[in-house]
Amino acid sequence: MSQDELLPLFMPALCALLVSAENKKTSPLNEAEVLNIRDAAAVIMVSRDRFSAMAQSRGYADIDPQNCWYDWQMLRRHLGRKPDLDAGAKLLFVSKENSDFNASVAAAQETLGVFRSMLNDSSAPQRFPLVKVLLSEPGYQAYIWLLAVAHDDGGFVGRIFELPGAFTQYAKDMQVAVPERDVQDWMINDQGTLYGGYSLRYSRADMSDAEKLAFDQHVGVSIYA
Structure with a gap:
């Protein structure tokens, strides 16, 4: 076995x-x-x-x-235990051979032009633009959402705003350069309306109604555009 x-x-x-x-x-x-x-x-x-x-x-x-x-x-x-505590996001572990997961990465890569256009739109100051990247260090790696603080034709600069405790070489508020080829996903949360977020949609698809509600509350999304 x-x-x-x-x-x-x-x-x-x-x-x-x-x-x-x-x-x-x-x-x-x-x-x-x-x-x-x-x-x-x-x-x-x-x-x-x-x-x-x-x-x-x-x-x-x-x-x-x-x-x-x-x-x-x-x-x-x-x-029914009180008080109710923030559960955070449910982690999803998938194989690199998972076709649906790979399709979500491909969709994110194919629509990076849309993401850049939205980043250049200064008419929506409430937007919260994020890019997802695989952060790695000896003995540990995880996919992490970063706040996109800058971008050019070659990629993005993201700031770490939340981080699993197992990381030792990265820290909150650290800025990380993300080449375009390394972007696993992107998303913009415009006052509760989600653009992009293909991996979130993939993760959410098989959740129960209660899990979807908790998930949406955690990421602050009410509409999936």
């Missing part, structure tokens, strides 16, 4: 551990506490069939450890 066929099974379930910890604390867990509980929990790697059988036996699907904070907030909302 290849390592790719194995899935992490938490014993006891990760969601049960988090419910117990929050009950004991008598106030909402913060993100660091949630991740510490996940990292300290007992977990075994099992086949997909055994993983599915355990979920069926439990009567529920456990929290995805890669989206631990997001899934925990979705569960808290389902349980």
